Structures are given as structure tokens and as C-alpha cells.
Amino acid sequence: MSESTDVQTLLKARYGAAAPTPLTTENPVISTLLQHRSVRSYTPEPVSDDVLDVMLAAAQSASTSSNLQCWSVVAVREPQRKQRLAALAGQQRHIEQCPLFLVWLADLQRLDATGERFQLRREALDYMEMLMIGVIDATLAAQNAAVAAEALGLGVVYIGGMRDRPEEVAAELGLPPRTVAVFGMCVGHPDPEKPTTIKPRLPGAAVLHRERYDPAANIGPVDDYLHIANAFYREQQMKTNGNWAEHSLHRVRGPEAMRGRDRLAEALRARGFPSR
């Protein structure tokens, strides 16, 4: 990992020449956020329950829609279970290798079970809005957990591959109806032999609109980014399917590129999210 915590240096790594002038140069929270990079190689050192408790408390401290708390998380440490989950996500070795694998769930089961126990109506659970609430709640929670982990010196990577085969992931984790894996998260101590780098993002001008959405933001700043990203790929000797536009569009070219996730709507219905 880059050792710098200076906000200006971190902004330059994130934006290249397009970096804004920072408000402040030293803030431990801002530095932690800006320093994020995905970590996919770990030392064998375990992640303790004490660390997991802190990540959980951070996760639960995130906002949640109307305090409904429509999420849960499954902590997986057993090697064979991690191996099977890795296979369900297209053989991602870091899922096997990480000492702690978290599967973040949209969870409407808790409300459903509570409504059943107390004989209360709950018809809204069948609507798209409640799937959204579950996904948003799980994601807010997970991001706080990720920040907490990084603040404790750990590294994480999100695993969207938990949506490749949702029914099989559910069977592996014993998930009840009205729960579904939103994504996974590998957690571990970063392997110092495999340093990682801050990846540049789109210029701020591409994503920040003022008062109303400006379609021009999708042209000039995106073109600028193609150059910024190309320079990064060269520097890191990364092999990509062309420039950012080309390899990104390659990933969304059609259902054949979706690794099974073209079935997600169907899988969600099967998991008890009719999402009408």
C-alpha cells in the first residue's frame, strides 16, 4: 500500500492531473477513505472476532431506512465452505485465501418472521421498493464495515460474484426465503509482497452535476478519463480489453458476458423477492 496519508497526494493518485485542491491536508478519516484500494492477497494471519465485532458495530451504525435494518451478514471462516463459495463465484482464489469471507444479505426474512410471530400484515415485502431497501441497507452497512477494516490495517475486496449463482449460494449458507446475497467481501491482512495501488476514477466533473443533470458530463470528462486510465494501465502493466470505454462496454455487451447474472431477476423471485 502507498504509505502516504497526505490528502493532496491521495487526491492526485485518485484523479491524476484532474485532482482538486484539497480543503485540508491531514484528516485521518478522509485519508482512510481516499487510500482505499481492493486487496486480493493476504497473509495467513486470522481476523479475530474482536475485529469482526468492530466491523459489525460500524456496519450497524450506518443509516438504515426507517430503522428497519433489512440486512444481515454471514461470516465464513471454514476453508471448505470458502472453497465452495469461491467455485460459485467463478473460482476467485482470494475467496479461498482470505481468512474471513463476509456475505452481505438483503434480509426481509427478519421482518417476515417477526410479522408472523406477532400476526401483523406485511404485504409490502413483495414490492420492488423493499428489495431496494434491503440492497441499500446491506450496502451502507458493508461500506462502513469496509472502512472500519481498513482503519484497522486490514484489506478488503467486494465480490459481486455472489450474484452469479444466487440459489446455490443460498443453499450453501442455509439462507431462508426473503434473503439474498447482495455481494461478498474478502477480509484479511494485506500481503506485503503484493502491494496494491490506488486506481484512478473518472474526473469529478463526470459524476458531479449541479442543480440539473448535464449530459455533456458524459463526453469531455469521459474522454479525459480514457487517457488517465490508459496511462495507469501502462504504468501497472495491466492487460485490458482496450481502453476504459471498450473494456467496460465489453462487460455489458449482452447476456453472454454476465456470468449467469442475466438470470438475477428470476433468481430473486425464487428467493422470495417477487419485486412487483
Add this chain to the structure above:
Amino acid sequence: MSESTDVQTLLKARYGAAAPTPLTTENPVISTLLQHRSVRSYTPEPVSDDVLDVMLAAAQSASTSSNLQCWSVVAVREPQRKQRLAALAGQQRHIEQCPLFLVWLADLQRLDATGERFQLRREALDYMEMLMIGVIDATLAAQNAAVAAEALGLGVVYIGGMRDRPEEVAAELGLPPRTVAVFGMCVGHPDPEKPTTIKPRLPGAAVLHRERYDPAANIGPVDDYLHIANAFYREQQMKTNGNWAEHSLHRVRGPEAMRGRDRLAEALRARGFPSR
């Protein structure tokens, strides 16, 4: 706001008697995360563009699925636009009152427009998976921005009401197809006259499962929480529709409780998210 940054004290506020013993008592990042509470009253002091830049850089530093960056944000400061958005969210006064209102978007338009410019296929954009990616990307980004804002002494509150009338919000913000507001976020300097409190959440045992999902987590720890939450409502003199189970289930009793969000699936299709 509570002035304590001691992790133990913050955990007790978050969990009551069920608080875990902390790993550490002093960590500025963990303290910032644990100190979160929604802030709905602000001083008139504006939020500067410098602060917005830092929030944006934090947001862009969050993970994003395959670096696709399927999100955008609209920063609204014009009083009349905030007033109209407040009306579209059921007259939430804090949207009018906050100096900066951010509307976080799932944005597949950028990829669509880029694919059109470079004549690249993009059929996956029509699938549920890509709506999920947009919602997850926007939410990861927003939560980092929220943490950055709080680290700078600001207060925020998420506004799910941006999903009450998605087509009208889109018209107000000039949103192109394949973009939709996931939620809003009020940002401002907390009014010291209206202090806020850390709200207790479910015991960790209700949301953390080990190896496999344990349905018993939805019974005992939820019953414990009914008592913890009741004590908090009494202490804060909050009026609720019964205990946590009763008022939460009341919110999901049926489409009539959803403030228009029973139409969300239809509105998403109209916004260019067929989500097949």
C-alpha cells in the same frame, strides 16, 4: 451531538447492555463511524465547494463493480428547487432547510452514451443485474461521502423519499433515461440547539450469522431489541406506533403504507430500467 469519541462509550450507546467489549478505545475512524446519527436541523452556514470536493473524492474512492462507476450525484443548492424536491418527498422540511441537498443516482446513461458514441453493444443494460450494480455503486459512494462529511463536522440524513415520485424527481433534475434517484442526502452544519442522539440498533447476534444463517437470530435477539428500543423511545420521549416490531411492520403492512413506492417497479421501467 454526543462529545465522546471513546469507542466503549459509543458501543454502549449503540447496543445498550448488549455492547461488545471493544478491541480498541481510541481510533478516530472507528469513532467517526460509531458516532453517526441522522441530523435534520442545520445552521444557515453554507457547505462550501471545497467540502463538496472532498465528499466527492471520498465517494469516488469507494469500490465500484468492475470499475464501471455506474453512479452520479446531483448537488442542489437553489432554494426553490430544494422546496420542490421537498414537496416530492412528502414535505420533508429538512430538504428545504439544508444548505446542500445531494441526489444520488444509479446511472447507466454514461455507459449507454459511451457505447453509442463508440458504436459498442450494451444489451446487458436492460437486466436487473445492471440496476443492482447502479444501486450498489451509488450507495457505496454515498456512504463514503456521508462519512467524509461527518469527519468534517457536518451532519447528514438520507432521504428515501426521493423514490416516492421518481418520474417527477427526474423531471425536476433533468435526468436522462437509464438514470434514477436512489436516495437523497441532506448535508449541513448541525444546529447546536437541536442535539441528536445515537439510536440503538439490533443486538449484533440478530444480524451476524456464522457459517450458515441461523433462523433463531430472528427471535431471541429481536425480542431483546424490543426492550432496548422501548427504553430509548421512553428516554427520548419519542411517539411511535407501538414497539419496534409493531411500528416496523406497520410501515410494510401493504401498498397503502408505501407513499407511492408501490409503483417503483413501474417507475423504473419508465426511467429505462426494464430490469428483466
